[in-house]
Amino acid sequence: MKNVKLIASDMDHTLLMENGKLPDGFFDYIDRLDEKGIRFVVASGRPMYTLRNMFGDKMDKLVVIGDNGAAISNCGEIIYKSLMDVEEYQKMIRFVEDETDGVAVLCALSGAYVLKKYEKYAKFFRAFLSNLTFVDDMRSLDVEANKFTIFAPDGDAAVKYKEIYTPRFGDNFSVTVGGREWIDIMNKGVDKGMAMRKIGELLDVDTSEMMAFGDNFNDAEMLKTVYYSYIVANAQPGMEKFARFRAPSNEERGVLQVMEQVLTS
Numbered sequence: 001m002k003n004v005k006l007i008a009s010d011m012d013h014t015l016l017m018e019n020g021k022l023p024d025g026f027f028d029y030i031d032r033l034d035e036k037g038i039r040f041v042v043a044s045g046r047p048m049y050t051l052r053n054m055f056g057d058k059m060d061k062l063v064v065i066g067d068n069g070a071a072i073s074n075c076g077e078i079i080y081k082s083l084m085d086v087e088e089y090q091k092m093i094r095f096v097e098d099e100t101d102g103v104a105v106l107c108a109l110s111g112a113y114v115l116k117k118y119e120k121y122a123k124f125f126r127a128f129l130s131n132l133t134f135v136d137d138m139r140s141l142d143v144e145a146n147k148f149t150i151f152a153p154d155g156d157a158a159v160k161y162k163e164i165y166t167p168r169f170g171d172n173f174s175v176t177v178g179g180r181e182w183i184d185i186m187n188k189g190v191d192k193g194m195a196m197r198k199i200g201e202l203l204d205v206d207t208s209e210m211m212a213f214g215d216n217f218n219d220a221e222m223l224k225t226v227y228y229s230y231i232v233a234n235a236q237p238g239m240e241k242f243a244r245f246r247a248p249s250n251e252e253r254g255v256l257q258v259m260e261q262v263l264t265s
Contacts, residue, residue: 001265004228005205007033008041008065008196008212010219011051012179014232015255020127023253027058032263034061039203041065043192045178045218047107047147048073050130063203067107068176068218069195070146070186080198081109082187084145092148092169092185093138100164102183103151105129108143114151121151128182148185155180158217176218184218193221211262213247213255215239230258 009015017023033040041063042051048066052059059076066073072080089106096104103121106113111131114121119134126132135141152160161177165185169175174186192214200207211228214220215235223229223242231239233249248254 001211001228001262003209004038004211004262005209006039006041006063006199006203006211007259007262008043008063008192008210008222008226009255010192010214010216010222011042011044011046012215013234013250014213014215014219015250017250022054023250023256025253025256029256029259029263030058030061033259036263038262039063039205041196041199041212043195043212043214043219043222044068045182045184046128047071047112047131048078048109049111050128052076053130063199065192065195065199067147068174068178068184068186069190069192071109072195072198074199074202079202080195081144082146082190083109084148084187086142086145088173089145089148090139090141093141095168096150097138100150100160101153102160103153104138105149105151106138106141106143106145107147107149108145110144112149113138113141113143118151121153125151146186149178150183150185152181152183157181157183176220177216178218179216191221192219193223193225196222196225211258213258214243215250230254 043065064073070082112129116134178184208227210226212226213230220242229243230245230247231243
């Protein structure tokens with residue numbers, strides 16, 4: 001671990017506790033890593049504006065991957081964004097609304113959009129999408145969007161991903177499962193692994209000098225990219241094949257435990 005120069009972690013069910021909070025002492029670790037010249041990367045399916053709210057002025061010390069790689073910031077400045085074609089995401093909206101029981105969520109750089117009839121999910125949505133607008137009509141939206149998300153109210157996102165959304169969109173877009181309720185669609189080639197490689201080029205860090213933590217399938221490409229790849233003990237079944245190493249669960253502050261090993265090695 002002496003050669004580690006960059007550490008990335010997924011958020012939900014990996015770094016974050018099950019109550020959605022950062023583990024106690026996390027910001028102390030960021031300061032200690034910074035003193036040792038090790039960059040920390042937040043690697044999340046959440047949008048950049050939500051992550052800014054979570055990390056505040058610490059964004060100036062962080063590299064942040066938002067929307068599964070569709071946006072990247074360094075020290076608070078956006079350095080990469082992958083915008084979706086308006087006509088394409090409008091097709092997705094029509095498909096979800098007309099042919100599925102999912103909820104279409106358009107994720108723009110400035111905020112997310114959902115039909116007003118789904119306001120009953122507002123509290124749950126805003127835990128992940130802090131800037132959320134309910135609209136009367138999704139089909140006429142024309143905004144800078146970098147991700148299209150489907151919310152699965154029954155928590156069967158993995159099944160819908162396999163049976164509906166990958167067959168429909170997988171040839172032309174990156175499609176992944178972001179959690180029990182979330183299926184995310186980005187431009188082709190956009191994922192957390194791609195983002196890690198871009199960050200490596202920017203900071204002159206080789207993938208052999210990178211460490212990453214994850215729990216779900218939207219973390220798979222990131223874990224395959226870096227050498228020090230960890231899944232937490234509470235990771236989804238099937239994630240074992242993507243990681244060389246294991247960390248304690250999020251509730252046991254597993255990411256911090258391994259970071260302590262890096263700091264003291």
